[in-house]
Amino acid sequence: MTIQECYRAIGADYDEVLGRLRSERLIQKFVLKFPEDGSFQLLCDSMDAGDLETAFRASHTIKGVCANLGFARLGASSHDLTEALRARDGAKAAALLAQVKTDYAETITAIRAYQSGI
Numbered sequence: 001m002t003i004q005e006c007y008r009a010i011g012a013d014y015d016e017v018l019g020r021l022r023s024e025r026l027i028q029k030f031v032l033k034f035p036e037d038g039s040f041q042l043l044c045d046s047m048d049a050g051d052l053e054t055a056f057r058a059s060h061t062i063k064g065v066c067a068n069l070g071f072a073r074l075g076a077s078s079h080d081l082t083e084a085l086r087a088r089d090g091a092k093a094a095a096l097l098a099q100v101k102t103d104y105a106e107t108i109t110a111i112r113a114y115q116s117g118i
Contacts, residue, residue: 003028006114010071010107017070028118030069035111037065040104047097055093056085059100074103 003024007014014027021027039061046055059082066075077099084093 001114001117003031003114006110009110011073012070013072031111032115034065034069035108047094052085052088052090056082059085071107074107077103
């Protein structure tokens with residue numbers, strides 16, 4: 001799998017990110033670091049503990065990284081979750097977390113497939 005195919009698999013626009021970051025090598029570097037980021041685990045642990053403030057910060061971090069890397073699908077679901085957490089709507093946040101988990105899993109799966117091919 002190429003980096004472009006990885007982006008297609010996660011519903012992202014590789015050309016948009018390339019236009020912003022200007023280097024395939026730079027994109028590759030940050031994409032391969034994404035699975036190592038602890039924000040997703042922190043989000044899940046915080047939601048399980050009912051710690052909405054920490055969950056908000058973790059979700060906001062995921063949203064920002066997704067914006068920078070052009071991960072549109074995960075970015076959209078983490079945005080929705082961030083806004084629910086900003087409003088301290090725990091019930092809505094809990095419902096939205098399921099979509100974030102699905103989108104995150106798809107993103108990680110595509111990145112791992114890309115990583116195994118290089």
